Amino acid sequence: MDETELIHEAIQGDLTAFNRLVLTYQEMAFNLAYRMLNDDDAAEDATQTAFISAYKNLRSYRGGSFRAWVMRMVTNTCYDELRRRHRRPTVPLEPLSAEDDEEIESPSWLADDSASPEDQVENKELEKAITHCIQGLPEDFRAVVVMIDVQGLDYAEVSDATGKPLGTIKSRLARARLRLRDCLSGFRELIPSFFRLGEEVI
Amino acid sequence: MKRQLSTKDWELLSSYLDDELNPREKARVEALLSAQPEYKEALNGLRRTKMILHRTPVRKVPHNFTLTAADVQPIKAPRWLPTMQWSSAVAALVAVFLFAYQLVPGFSGALTTASQKAADTEEPSAELAAPMAAAQGVVAATPEVIYWGGPPQPGAIANGLGGGGGGGDCSNAGPLCGRGGAGSPPLGVDLAPTEMPFPQPPIPNSLPDLQVQPTESARSVAERPVTGTGPILGVRPDEQRGQKLAESTTTDEATLERESLPSEMPAQLPERILLYAAGALLAVAIGLLVAAILIKRKMQG
Numbered sequence: 001m002d003e004t005e006l007i008h009e010a011i012q013g014d015l016t017a018f019n020r021l022v023l024t025y026q027e028m029a030f031n032l033a034y035r036m037l038n039d040d041d042a043a044e045d046a047t048q049t050a051f052i053s054a055y056k057n058l059r060s061y062r063g064g065s066f067r068a069w070v071m072r073m074v075t076n077t078c079y080d081e082l083r084r085r086h087r088r089p090t091v092p093l094e095p096l097s098a099e100d101d102e103e104i105e106s107p108s109w110l111a112d113d114s115a116s117p118e119d120q121v122e123n124k125e126l127e128k129a130i131t132h133c134i135q136g137l138p139e140d141f142r143a144v145v146v147m148i149d150v151q152g153l154d155y156a157e158v159s160d161a162t163g164k165p166l167g168t169i170k171s172r173l174a175r176a177r178l179r180l181r182d183c184l185s186g187f188r189e190l191i192p193s194f195f196r197l198g199e200e201v202i
Numbered sequence: 203m204k205r206q207l208s209t210k211d212w213e214l215l216s217s218y219l220d221d222e223l224n225p226r227e228k229a230r231v232e233a234l235l236s237a238q239p240e241y242k243e244a245l246n247g248l249r250r251t252k253m254i255l256h257r258t259p260v261r262k263v264p265h266n267f268t269l270t271a272a273d274v275q276p277i278k279a280p281r282w283l284p285t286m287q288w289s290s291a292v293a294a295l296v297a298v299f300l301f302a303y304q305l306v307p308g309f310s311g312a313l314t315t316a317s318q319k320a321a322d323t324e325e326p327s328a329e330l331a332a333p334m335a336a337a338q339g340v341v342a343a344t345p346e347v348i349y350w351g352g353p354p355q356p357g358a359i360a361n362g363l364g365g366g367g368g369g370g371d372c373s374n375a376g377p378l379c380g381r382g383g384a385g386s387p388p389l390g391v392d393l394a395p396t397e398m399p400f401p402q403p404p405i406p407n408s409l410p411d412l413q414v415q416p417t418e419s420a421r422s423v424a425e426r427p428v429t430g431t432g433p434i435l436g437v438r439p440d441e442q443r444g445q446k447l448a449e450s451t452t453t454d455e456a457t458l459e460r461e462s463l464p465s466e467m468p469a470q471l472p473e474r475i476l477l478y479a480a481g482a483l484l485a486v487a488i489g490l491l492v493a494a495i496l497i498k499r500k501m502q503g
Binding site: 015018019023026027029030031034035040044047048051052055056123126127130148149150155170171173174175177178180181184 | 209212213215216217220222247248250251252254255256257258259260261262263264265266267268269270271273274
Protein backbone atom coordinates (compact mmCIF):
# COMPACT_ATOMS: atom_id res chain seq x y z
CA MET A 1 0.00 0.00 0.00
CA ASP A 2 1.56 3.33 -1.03
CA GLU A 3 1.48 6.59 0.91
CA THR A 4 -1.56 8.05 -0.88
CA GLU A 5 -3.66 4.98 -0.07
CA LEU A 6 -2.50 5.01 3.53
CA ILE A 7 -3.47 8.65 3.83
CA HIS A 8 -6.87 7.93 2.31
CA GLU A 9 -7.46 5.04 4.71
CA ALA A 10 -6.33 7.14 7.64
CA ILE A 11 -8.74 9.92 6.69
CA GLN A 12 -11.51 7.27 6.75
CA GLY A 13 -10.54 6.56 10.37
CA ASP A 14 -8.16 3.63 9.92
CA LEU A 15 -5.73 4.07 12.81
CA THR A 16 -3.51 1.24 11.59
CA ALA A 17 -2.95 2.98 8.29
CA PHE A 18 -2.13 6.19 10.10
CA ASN A 19 0.32 4.40 12.39
CA ARG A 20 2.19 3.13 9.34
CA LEU A 21 2.62 6.74 8.28
CA VAL A 22 3.76 7.57 11.81
CA LEU A 23 6.48 4.91 11.60
CA THR A 24 7.67 6.42 8.33
CA TYR A 25 8.02 9.97 9.64
CA GLN A 26 8.55 9.65 13.37
CA GLU A 27 12.34 9.91 13.20
CA MET A 28 12.26 13.06 11.12
CA ALA A 29 9.56 14.53 13.34
CA PHE A 30 11.42 13.72 16.54
CA ASN A 31 14.71 15.15 15.22
CA LEU A 32 13.04 18.36 14.09
CA ALA A 33 11.40 18.70 17.51
CA TYR A 34 14.70 18.00 19.23
CA ARG A 35 16.56 20.61 17.17
CA MET A 36 13.83 23.13 17.82
CA LEU A 37 13.51 22.48 21.56
CA ASN A 38 16.95 21.12 22.47
CA ASP A 39 15.46 18.76 25.03
CA ASP A 40 14.76 15.03 24.67
CA ASP A 41 11.68 14.91 26.87
CA ALA A 42 10.15 18.01 25.37
CA ALA A 43 10.87 16.72 21.87
CA GLU A 44 9.23 13.42 22.75
CA ASP A 45 6.10 15.15 24.04
CA ALA A 46 5.98 17.49 21.08
CA THR A 47 6.28 14.63 18.59
CA GLN A 48 3.51 12.64 20.25
CA THR A 49 1.27 15.71 20.44
CA ALA A 50 1.99 16.54 16.80
CA PHE A 51 0.95 13.06 15.62
CA ILE A 52 -2.24 13.15 17.66
CA SER A 53 -3.00 16.57 16.21
CA ALA A 54 -2.20 15.30 12.72
CA TYR A 55 -4.65 12.40 13.08
CA LYS A 56 -7.41 14.67 14.37
CA ASN A 57 -6.83 17.16 11.55
CA LEU A 58 -6.27 14.72 8.71
CA ARG A 59 -9.26 16.11 6.84
CA SER A 60 -7.48 19.44 6.52
CA TYR A 61 -4.75 17.78 4.45
CA ARG A 62 -5.24 19.01 0.89
CA GLY A 63 -2.71 16.92 -0.98
CA GLY A 64 0.91 17.80 -1.76
CA SER A 65 3.84 16.66 0.32
CA PHE A 66 2.54 14.70 3.30
CA ARG A 67 6.01 14.91 4.83
CA ALA A 68 5.79 18.72 4.75
CA TRP A 69 2.29 18.56 6.25
CA VAL A 70 3.50 16.40 9.14
CA MET A 71 6.46 18.72 9.67
CA ARG A 72 4.03 21.60 9.84
CA MET A 73 2.25 19.86 12.71
CA VAL A 74 5.56 19.35 14.47
CA THR A 75 6.70 22.92 13.87
CA ASN A 76 3.46 24.36 15.21
CA THR A 77 3.63 22.15 18.30
CA CYS A 78 7.22 23.26 18.89
CA TYR A 79 6.26 26.93 18.52
CA ASP A 80 3.52 26.39 21.12
CA GLU A 81 6.05 24.84 23.49
CA LEU A 82 8.55 27.64 22.90
CA ARG A 83 5.86 30.23 23.58
CA ARG A 84 5.00 28.43 26.80
CA ARG A 85 8.67 28.52 27.77
CA HIS A 86 8.86 32.23 27.09
CA ARG A 87 5.89 32.75 29.40
CA ARG A 88 7.43 30.57 32.12
CA PRO A 89 11.21 30.59 31.76
CA THR A 90 12.90 27.94 33.89
CA VAL A 91 16.53 26.86 33.49
CA PRO A 92 19.19 28.71 31.48
CA LEU A 93 20.68 26.91 28.53
CA GLU A 94 24.27 27.29 29.75
CA PRO A 95 25.34 25.74 33.08
CA LEU A 96 26.28 27.96 36.00
CA SER A 97 29.85 28.35 37.16
CA ALA A 98 30.45 26.73 40.56
CA GLU A 99 32.49 29.72 41.70
CA ASP A 100 30.30 32.72 41.08
CA ASP A 101 26.98 31.30 39.87
CA GLU A 102 27.29 33.13 36.59
CA GLU A 103 26.56 31.62 33.21
CA ILE A 104 29.61 30.30 31.41
CA GLU A 105 29.67 32.12 28.11
CA SER A 106 32.68 30.33 26.64
CA PRO A 107 31.86 27.24 24.58
CA SER A 108 34.55 25.30 26.46
CA TRP A 109 31.85 23.66 28.61
CA LEU A 110 30.66 21.88 25.52
CA ALA A 111 33.78 19.70 25.47
CA ASP A 112 33.18 16.14 26.60
CA ASP A 113 35.87 14.93 29.08
CA SER A 114 34.99 11.27 28.87
CA ALA A 115 37.39 9.07 26.97
CA SER A 116 35.97 7.55 23.76
CA PRO A 117 37.05 6.45 20.31
CA GLU A 118 38.16 9.28 18.07
CA ASP A 119 35.25 9.15 15.65
CA GLN A 120 32.68 9.04 18.41
CA VAL A 121 34.29 12.03 20.03
CA GLU A 122 34.36 13.82 16.73
CA ASN A 123 30.68 13.22 16.18
CA LYS A 124 29.72 14.20 19.70
CA GLU A 125 31.75 17.36 19.58
CA LEU A 126 30.35 18.26 16.24
CA GLU A 127 26.81 17.68 17.39
CA LYS A 128 27.33 19.81 20.47
CA ALA A 129 28.78 22.61 18.41
CA ILE A 130 25.95 22.44 15.89
CA THR A 131 23.32 22.27 18.62
CA HIS A 132 24.84 25.24 20.37
CA CYS A 133 24.88 27.33 17.19
CA ILE A 134 21.37 26.30 16.09
CA GLN A 135 19.96 27.19 19.49
CA GLY A 136 21.46 30.65 19.09
CA LEU A 137 19.26 31.31 16.07
CA PRO A 138 15.86 32.97 16.17
CA GLU A 139 13.10 30.32 16.21
CA ASP A 140 11.89 31.05 12.68
CA PHE A 141 15.40 30.80 11.24
CA ARG A 142 15.99 27.63 13.26
CA ALA A 143 12.99 25.80 11.83
CA VAL A 144 13.96 26.67 8.25
CA VAL A 145 17.63 25.74 8.45
CA VAL A 146 16.95 22.47 10.29
CA MET A 147 14.35 21.36 7.77
CA ILE A 148 16.49 22.25 4.74
CA ASP A 149 20.10 21.66 5.78
CA VAL A 150 19.66 18.96 8.43
CA GLN A 151 16.65 17.03 7.15
CA GLY A 152 16.93 17.69 3.45
CA LEU A 153 13.49 19.14 2.67
CA ASP A 154 13.29 21.41 -0.37
CA TYR A 155 12.23 25.06 -0.32
CA ALA A 156 8.66 24.37 -1.43
CA GLU A 157 8.12 21.79 1.30
CA VAL A 158 9.44 24.15 3.95
CA SER A 159 7.21 26.87 2.56
CA ASP A 160 4.25 24.49 3.03
CA ALA A 161 5.41 23.40 6.45
CA THR A 162 5.84 26.91 7.80
CA GLY A 163 3.09 28.61 5.84
CA LYS A 164 5.53 31.27 4.62
CA PRO A 165 6.18 32.35 1.03
CA LEU A 166 9.18 31.06 -0.84
CA GLY A 167 10.97 34.42 -0.74
CA THR A 168 10.76 34.45 3.07
CA ILE A 169 12.19 30.95 3.21
CA LYS A 170 15.13 31.94 1.00
CA SER A 171 15.83 35.03 3.05
CA ARG A 172 15.62 33.23 6.39
CA LEU A 173 17.80 30.37 5.18
CA ALA A 174 20.52 32.72 3.91
CA ARG A 175 20.62 34.68 7.14
CA ALA A 176 20.56 31.51 9.24
CA ARG A 177 23.46 30.04 7.27
CA LEU A 178 25.44 33.24 7.65
CA ARG A 179 24.98 33.25 11.40
CA LEU A 180 25.81 29.57 11.65
CA ARG A 181 28.95 30.10 9.62
CA ASP A 182 30.09 32.80 12.04
CA CYS A 183 29.15 30.70 15.08
CA LEU A 184 30.80 27.51 13.84
CA SER A 185 34.02 29.32 13.06
CA GLY A 186 34.43 29.60 16.86
CA PHE A 187 34.58 25.80 17.10
CA ARG A 188 37.41 25.14 14.68
CA GLU A 189 39.09 22.64 16.98
CA LEU A 190 35.85 20.65 17.38
CA ILE A 191 35.09 20.43 13.68
CA PRO A 192 36.71 17.78 11.50
CA SER A 193 39.56 19.28 9.52
CA PHE A 194 37.82 18.64 6.22
CA PHE A 195 35.00 21.03 7.19
CA ARG A 196 37.07 23.72 8.89
CA LEU A 197 35.81 27.09 7.94
CA GLY A 198 38.14 29.42 6.10
CA GLU A 199 39.83 26.59 4.22
CA GLU A 200 39.20 25.95 0.58
CA VAL A 201 36.97 23.10 -0.35
CA ILE A 202 38.57 21.01 -3.07
CA MET B 203 39.90 46.33 -1.11
CA LYS B 204 37.33 43.71 -0.22
CA ARG B 205 33.74 44.44 -1.08
CA GLN B 206 31.16 43.94 1.68
CA LEU B 207 28.38 41.62 0.56
CA SER B 208 24.82 42.80 1.06
CA THR B 209 21.98 40.71 2.48
CA LYS B 210 20.65 40.32 -1.04
CA ASP B 211 24.05 38.99 -2.18
CA TRP B 212 23.98 36.38 0.61
CA GLU B 213 20.45 35.37 -0.36
CA LEU B 214 21.49 34.92 -3.98
CA LEU B 215 24.54 32.86 -3.03
CA SER B 216 22.51 30.71 -0.60
CA SER B 217 19.87 29.99 -3.24
CA TYR B 218 22.57 29.39 -5.86
CA LEU B 219 24.02 26.76 -3.54
CA ASP B 220 20.69 24.92 -3.51
CA ASP B 221 20.07 25.49 -7.22
CA GLU B 222 16.92 27.47 -6.45
CA LEU B 223 17.59 30.44 -8.76
CA ASN B 224 15.98 31.18 -12.09
CA PRO B 225 18.33 31.16 -15.14
CA ARG B 226 18.77 34.94 -15.20
CA GLU B 227 19.71 35.13 -11.51
CA LYS B 228 21.94 32.11 -11.89
CA ALA B 229 23.85 33.73 -14.79
CA ARG B 230 24.28 36.92 -12.78
CA VAL B 231 25.68 35.07 -9.76
CA GLU B 232 28.07 33.07 -11.91
CA ALA B 233 29.37 36.28 -13.46
CA LEU B 234 29.97 37.74 -10.00
CA LEU B 235 31.69 34.57 -8.81
CA SER B 236 34.12 34.62 -11.71
CA ALA B 237 34.84 38.34 -11.36
CA GLN B 238 34.82 38.87 -7.57
CA PRO B 239 36.92 36.58 -5.35
CA GLU B 240 35.02 37.60 -2.19
CA TYR B 241 31.85 36.12 -3.68
CA LYS B 242 33.65 32.85 -4.24
CA GLU B 243 34.96 32.89 -0.69
CA ALA B 244 31.51 33.61 0.69
CA LEU B 245 30.00 30.81 -1.35
CA ASN B 246 32.61 28.37 -0.05
CA GLY B 247 31.84 29.40 3.51
CA LEU B 248 28.12 28.75 2.98
CA ARG B 249 28.86 25.42 1.32
CA ARG B 250 30.98 24.25 4.25
CA THR B 251 28.30 25.33 6.69
CA LYS B 252 25.71 23.37 4.78
CA MET B 253 27.94 20.30 4.73
CA ILE B 254 28.54 20.50 8.48
CA LEU B 255 24.81 20.79 9.16
CA HIS B 256 24.13 17.88 6.86
CA ARG B 257 26.49 15.78 8.99
CA THR B 258 24.45 16.40 12.09
CA PRO B 259 23.93 12.98 13.67
CA VAL B 260 20.37 11.68 13.53
CA ARG B 261 18.95 10.96 16.95
CA LYS B 262 17.19 7.67 17.42
CA VAL B 263 13.60 7.89 18.54
CA PRO B 264 13.18 6.83 22.18
CA HIS B 265 10.08 4.79 21.29
CA ASN B 266 7.52 4.45 18.56
CA PHE B 267 4.99 7.25 18.40
CA THR B 268 2.16 5.11 17.06
CA LEU B 269 -1.24 6.05 18.40
CA THR B 270 -3.77 3.95 20.26
CA ALA B 271 -7.53 4.33 20.21
CA ALA B 272 -7.37 5.92 23.66
CA ASP B 273 -4.97 8.60 22.36
CA VAL B 274 -7.37 9.80 19.70
CA GLN B 275 -10.65 9.33 21.56
CA PRO B 276 -12.46 12.64 21.57
CA ILE B 277 -12.78 14.18 25.01
CA LYS B 278 -16.40 14.18 26.14
CA ALA B 279 -17.69 17.60 26.83
CA PRO B 280 -19.44 18.05 30.19
CA ARG B 281 -23.24 17.90 29.94
CA TRP B 282 -23.67 21.43 31.20
CA LEU B 283 -21.31 22.85 28.60
CA PRO B 284 -23.92 23.38 25.83
CA THR B 285 -26.14 25.30 28.20
CA MET B 286 -23.22 27.51 29.12
CA GLN B 287 -22.47 28.21 25.48
CA TRP B 288 -24.27 31.54 25.36
CA SER B 289 -24.26 32.41 29.04
CA SER B 290 -21.19 34.57 28.75
CA ALA B 291 -22.66 36.57 25.87
CA VAL B 292 -26.01 36.96 27.64
CA ALA B 293 -24.37 38.09 30.87
CA ALA B 294 -22.22 40.59 28.97
CA LEU B 295 -25.26 41.98 27.14
CA VAL B 296 -27.24 42.40 30.35
CA ALA B 297 -24.27 44.08 31.99
CA VAL B 298 -23.87 46.48 29.07
CA PHE B 299 -27.60 47.24 29.19
CA LEU B 300 -27.46 47.99 32.89
CA PHE B 301 -24.40 50.19 32.50
CA ALA B 302 -26.06 52.03 29.65
CA TYR B 303 -29.09 52.53 31.85
CA GLN B 304 -26.84 54.12 34.45
CA LEU B 305 -24.52 56.11 32.26
CA VAL B 306 -26.52 57.27 29.24
CA PRO B 307 -28.75 60.14 30.39
CA GLY B 308 -31.24 59.90 27.56
CA PHE B 309 -31.61 56.17 27.90
CA SER B 310 -32.07 56.34 31.64
CA GLY B 311 -34.43 59.32 31.33
CA ALA B 312 -36.57 57.57 28.78
CA LEU B 313 -37.01 54.63 31.05
CA THR B 314 -37.71 56.89 34.03
CA THR B 315 -40.36 58.79 32.07
CA ALA B 316 -41.97 55.55 31.08
CA SER B 317 -42.04 54.33 34.64
CA GLN B 318 -43.35 57.71 35.82
CA LYS B 319 -46.20 57.48 33.35
CA ALA B 320 -46.98 54.05 34.65
CA ALA B 321 -47.01 55.38 38.20
CA ASP B 322 -49.33 58.25 37.19
CA THR B 323 -51.82 55.82 35.78
CA GLU B 324 -51.88 54.05 39.13
CA GLU B 325 -52.63 57.21 41.15
CA PRO B 326 -56.40 57.33 40.50
CA SER B 327 -56.73 53.93 42.05
CA ALA B 328 -55.07 55.32 45.19
CA GLU B 329 -57.57 58.17 45.21
CA LEU B 330 -60.37 55.69 44.88
CA ALA B 331 -59.03 53.84 47.88
CA ALA B 332 -59.68 56.77 50.23
CA PRO B 333 -63.49 56.78 50.02
CA MET B 334 -63.43 53.02 50.32
CA ALA B 335 -61.45 53.28 53.50
CA ALA B 336 -63.90 55.90 54.81
CA ALA B 337 -66.77 53.61 53.98
CA GLN B 338 -65.18 50.92 56.07
CA GLY B 339 -65.39 53.17 59.12
CA VAL B 340 -61.78 54.24 59.24
CA VAL B 341 -61.72 57.68 60.77
CA ALA B 342 -59.04 59.79 59.23
CA ALA B 343 -57.10 61.86 61.70
CA THR B 344 -57.75 65.57 61.71
CA PRO B 345 -55.13 67.24 59.61
CA GLU B 346 -52.39 68.94 61.52
CA VAL B 347 -52.14 72.65 60.89
CA ILE B 348 -48.85 74.41 61.27
CA TYR B 349 -48.82 78.20 61.09
CA TRP B 350 -45.73 80.02 59.92
CA GLY B 351 -45.60 83.71 60.90
CA GLY B 352 -48.57 85.91 61.42
CA PRO B 353 -51.51 86.63 59.20
CA PRO B 354 -50.81 88.77 56.24
CA GLN B 355 -50.97 92.38 57.27
CA PRO B 356 -52.12 94.98 54.88
CA GLY B 357 -48.99 96.41 53.39
CA ALA B 358 -46.76 93.79 55.09
CA ILE B 359 -45.60 92.26 51.85
CA ALA B 360 -41.82 92.43 51.39
CA ASN B 361 -41.36 93.42 55.03
CA GLY B 362 -39.34 90.32 55.77
CA LEU B 363 -41.88 88.65 58.02
CA GLY B 364 -40.90 85.06 57.58
CA GLY B 365 -41.49 82.21 59.95
CA GLY B 366 -41.89 82.38 63.66
CA GLY B 367 -38.18 82.30 64.34
CA GLY B 368 -36.72 81.61 67.72
CA GLY B 369 -38.35 82.24 71.00
CA GLY B 370 -36.17 85.16 72.01
CA ASP B 371 -35.61 85.59 75.77
CA CYS B 372 -36.88 82.44 77.42
CA SER B 373 -36.12 83.24 81.03
CA ASN B 374 -39.77 83.69 81.87
CA ALA B 375 -41.23 81.75 79.05
CA GLY B 376 -43.28 78.61 79.19
CA PRO B 377 -42.33 75.20 77.78
CA LEU B 378 -42.94 76.29 74.21
CA CYS B 379 -40.32 78.97 74.31
CA GLY B 380 -37.60 78.84 71.70
CA ARG B 381 -39.09 76.11 69.58
CA GLY B 382 -39.61 78.18 66.50
CA GLY B 383 -42.44 77.76 64.13
CA ALA B 384 -42.49 74.04 63.56
CA GLY B 385 -41.21 72.60 66.78
CA SER B 386 -43.19 69.89 68.46
CA PRO B 387 -44.09 70.13 72.15
CA PRO B 388 -43.16 67.60 74.78
CA LEU B 389 -45.82 65.11 75.68
CA GLY B 390 -48.33 66.18 78.32
CA VAL B 391 -48.02 69.85 77.66
CA ASP B 392 -51.22 71.74 77.27
CA LEU B 393 -51.15 73.10 73.79
CA ALA B 394 -54.21 75.30 74.10
CA PRO B 395 -53.76 78.74 72.73
CA THR B 396 -52.36 80.97 75.44
CA GLU B 397 -51.47 84.54 75.85
CA MET B 398 -48.06 85.32 74.44
CA PRO B 399 -45.60 85.82 77.31
CA PHE B 400 -43.86 88.72 75.65
CA PRO B 401 -45.25 91.74 73.91
CA GLN B 402 -45.61 91.58 70.20
CA PRO B 403 -43.42 94.14 68.47
CA PRO B 404 -45.24 96.57 66.30
CA ILE B 405 -45.01 95.85 62.61
CA PRO B 406 -43.88 98.89 60.68
CA ASN B 407 -46.14 99.67 57.87
CA SER B 408 -43.64 100.95 55.38
CA LEU B 409 -45.90 100.60 52.38
CA PRO B 410 -49.24 101.94 53.57
CA ASP B 411 -50.58 102.47 50.08
CA LEU B 412 -50.01 98.94 48.95
CA GLN B 413 -53.15 96.94 49.53
CA VAL B 414 -53.45 93.36 48.50
CA GLN B 415 -56.94 92.48 47.43
CA PRO B 416 -57.56 88.76 47.48
CA THR B 417 -58.77 87.52 44.13
CA GLU B 418 -61.85 85.48 43.65
CA SER B 419 -59.93 82.29 43.10
CA ALA B 420 -57.85 82.89 46.27
CA ARG B 421 -61.02 83.40 48.29
CA SER B 422 -62.54 80.25 46.94
CA VAL B 423 -59.41 78.32 47.88
CA ALA B 424 -59.46 79.79 51.41
CA GLU B 425 -63.08 78.84 51.89
CA ARG B 426 -62.53 75.30 50.73
CA PRO B 427 -62.75 72.81 53.63
CA VAL B 428 -59.52 71.07 54.62
CA THR B 429 -59.45 67.34 54.12
CA GLY B 430 -56.82 64.62 54.45
CA THR B 431 -54.31 63.85 57.17
CA GLY B 432 -51.07 65.54 56.04
CA PRO B 433 -49.67 68.67 57.69
CA ILE B 434 -51.02 71.93 56.35
CA LEU B 435 -48.89 75.00 56.33
CA GLY B 436 -50.91 78.09 56.83
CA VAL B 437 -51.04 81.48 58.46
CA ARG B 438 -52.01 81.56 62.09
CA PRO B 439 -53.76 84.22 64.06
CA ASP B 440 -51.77 86.76 66.03
CA GLU B 441 -52.18 85.05 69.37
CA GLN B 442 -50.88 81.74 68.03
CA ARG B 443 -47.67 82.91 66.33
CA GLY B 444 -44.61 80.85 67.19
CA GLN B 445 -46.71 77.94 68.40
CA LYS B 446 -47.77 74.67 66.95
CA LEU B 447 -51.41 73.88 67.25
CA ALA B 448 -51.58 70.14 67.50
CA GLU B 449 -55.20 69.28 67.57
CA SER B 450 -54.17 65.81 66.82
CA THR B 451 -51.33 64.64 69.08
CA THR B 452 -50.76 61.40 67.21
CA THR B 453 -48.08 62.89 64.98
CA ASP B 454 -44.65 63.02 66.51
CA GLU B 455 -41.29 64.29 65.32
CA ALA B 456 -40.30 60.98 63.78
CA THR B 457 -43.35 61.04 61.59
CA LEU B 458 -42.53 64.54 60.48
CA GLU B 459 -38.95 63.56 59.71
CA ARG B 460 -40.09 60.57 57.72
CA GLU B 461 -42.45 62.70 55.74
CA SER B 462 -39.80 65.32 55.11
CA LEU B 463 -37.32 62.80 53.56
CA PRO B 464 -36.34 63.72 50.01
CA SER B 465 -38.46 61.99 47.46
CA GLU B 466 -35.36 60.90 45.47
CA MET B 467 -34.26 58.39 48.09
CA PRO B 468 -36.50 55.52 47.02
CA ALA B 469 -35.47 56.08 43.42
CA GLN B 470 -31.74 56.12 44.22
CA LEU B 471 -31.73 52.81 46.02
CA PRO B 472 -32.78 50.62 43.07
CA GLU B 473 -30.34 52.48 40.83
CA ARG B 474 -27.48 51.63 43.14
CA ILE B 475 -28.60 48.02 43.25
CA LEU B 476 -28.71 48.02 39.46
CA LEU B 477 -25.17 49.35 39.32
CA TYR B 478 -23.93 46.62 41.64
CA ALA B 479 -25.82 44.04 39.61
CA ALA B 480 -24.23 45.31 36.41
CA GLY B 481 -20.76 45.05 37.91
CA ALA B 482 -21.45 41.56 39.19
CA LEU B 483 -22.81 40.47 35.83
CA LEU B 484 -19.79 41.86 34.03
CA ALA B 485 -17.51 39.94 36.37
CA VAL B 486 -19.55 36.79 35.75
CA ALA B 487 -19.31 37.36 31.99
CA ILE B 488 -15.53 37.72 32.09
CA GLY B 489 -15.23 34.67 34.33
CA LEU B 490 -17.36 32.58 32.00
CA LEU B 491 -15.35 33.74 29.00
CA VAL B 492 -12.07 32.71 30.65
CA ALA B 493 -13.58 29.39 31.72
CA ALA B 494 -14.84 28.74 28.20
CA ILE B 495 -11.41 29.44 26.69
CA LEU B 496 -9.69 27.18 29.22
CA ILE B 497 -12.16 24.33 28.71
CA LYS B 498 -11.86 24.66 24.93
CA ARG B 499 -8.08 24.56 25.11
CA LYS B 500 -8.17 21.55 27.38
CA MET B 501 -10.51 19.71 25.05
CA GLN B 502 -8.41 20.54 21.99
CA GLY B 503 -5.16 19.58 23.70
